[in-house]
Each structure stands twice: as C-alpha cells, then as structure tokens.
Amino acid sequence: MRKKSLLTVTTLILMTFIFTSSALAYSFTGHTWSKTNGNTYNVSVKYATTNTTYRAAFDSAVSDWNSSQSKIKFNLSALNVSSLNKVGTQDVDNPSLYGVCITYPISGTAKISYFTADLNIGNPNVVNYSKTRRSTAGHELGHALGLDHVSVLVTAIMNSSRDRETVYTPQTDDINGVNALYPL
Numbered sequence: 283m284r285k286k287s288l289l290t291v292t293t294l295i296l297m298t299f300i301f302t303s304s305a306l307a308y309s310f311t312g313h314t315w316s317k318t319n320g321n322t323y324n325v326s327v328k329y330a331t332t333n334t335t336y337r338a339a340f341d342s343a344v345s346d347w348n349s350s351q352s353k354i355k356f357n358l359s360a361l362n363v364s365s366l367n368k369v370g371t372q373d374v375d376n377p378s379l380y381g382v383c384i385t386y387p388i389s390g391t392a393k394i395s396y397f398t399a400d401l402n403i404g405n406p407n408v409v410n411y412s413k414t415r416r417s418t419a420g421h422e423l424g425h426a427l428g429l430d431h432v433s434v435l436v437t438a439i440m441n442s443s444r445d446r447e448t449v450y451t452p453q454t455d456d457i458n459g460v461n462a463l464y465p466l
C-alpha cells in the first residue's frame with residue numbers, strides 16, 4: 283500500500299514535470315527592465331552601424347517584438363543618439379555564431395541598465411540571408427527583454443537550433459515568456 287502510493291506520487295510528479303516543461307518552455311536570463319505594472323516600458327535604442335542592410339534587420343525585429351506584445355516597446359531610431367542601448371554588428375570569424383547580446387544590470391541589482399545587441403557579419407549566413415538576419419536580430423532582442431534559450435524541441439525564436447529561414451518572428455512561447463516575465 284505504502285509502495286503503491288509512493289509510486290503514484292512519483293508518477294504524478296513526473297507527469298507534472300513533463301506537462302510543465304512543454305507548456306512553459308521559455309526561460310529567463312535573470313535580468314529584467316524596471317517595468318511597473320499596468321504600464322508599457324519604452325526602451326530607446328540607437329544604431330551602432332551605418333549599414334542599411336543590418337539596420338533593416340533590427341528595424342524588422344523591433345517591429346516584430348513591438349507588434350507581438352505590449353509590455354516592453356523598443357524605440358529604435360537614429361534620433362536616439364544619447365541612448366546606451368545599441369544595435370550593430372561584430373565581425374567574428376565563427377560560422378556557428380549568429381549574434382550576441384549583452385545586458386548590463388544596474389549595479390547591485392538584476393534590473394537592466396542598458397544592452398548591446400550585434401549581428402555577426404563574420405557568419406556568411408547572416409551576410410547572405412535576410413530572414414536569417416531578421417531571426418538573429420529578433421533572438422538577440424529577446425535576450426535584451428530577459429529571455430534565455432529554450433530546449434531544441436520548442437518552436438521559438440529563443441531556440442538557438444531553430445531554422446532561421448522559417449522561424450524569424452517571436453513565436454507563442456516567446457510571447458508567453460515576455461508576458462510571464464512582465465506581469466500586468
């Protein structure tokens with residue numbers, strides 16, 4: 283009897299884990315913007331590249347995120363000259379590296395002070411394919427929002443093994459992640 287109930291509990295825990303891990307695939311970096319409930323948090327961003335192709339990738343990615351959730355809005359503009367948040371390029375000779383994002387927290391806190399996000403123009407796929415650029419820019423902005431990588435089994439822009447030519451906008455799991463990270 284005791285053995286049976288232990289087995290039942292174990293099965294229940296296992297099933298809960300399996301259900302939870304597929305329903306809540308998103309994960310967090312631990313860094314968040316200081317958003318107050320009920321308000322949209324606006325993040326001013328400037329370009330750190332003059333290249334119109336790479337600017338366009340970030341323009342698309344910003345639109346993709348801004349139109350898919352209401353918690354954090356990116357304002358990417360050449361007018362934002364004094365912003366510390368910036369998007370640009372790096373040239374790293376590594377075809378497995380698509381982009382990079384660094385969030386800098388306010389000292390002694392987990393709140394984001396500012397971020398930098400870059401496309402790796404040392405990766406031929408980034409140079410040659412527009413949807414791959416958009417997907418990469420969107421992924422890096424996802425990190426800037428506070429989202430971390432998800433399991434390879436999930437269709438998400440935060441999945442680093444995604445097909446960047448088909449998954450290039452925020453998916454349901456990514457949007458659920460932002461909404462969970464920044465409650466109303």
Ligand SMILES: [Zn+2]
Nearest residue numbers: 421425431442
């Ligand atoms: Zn990443």
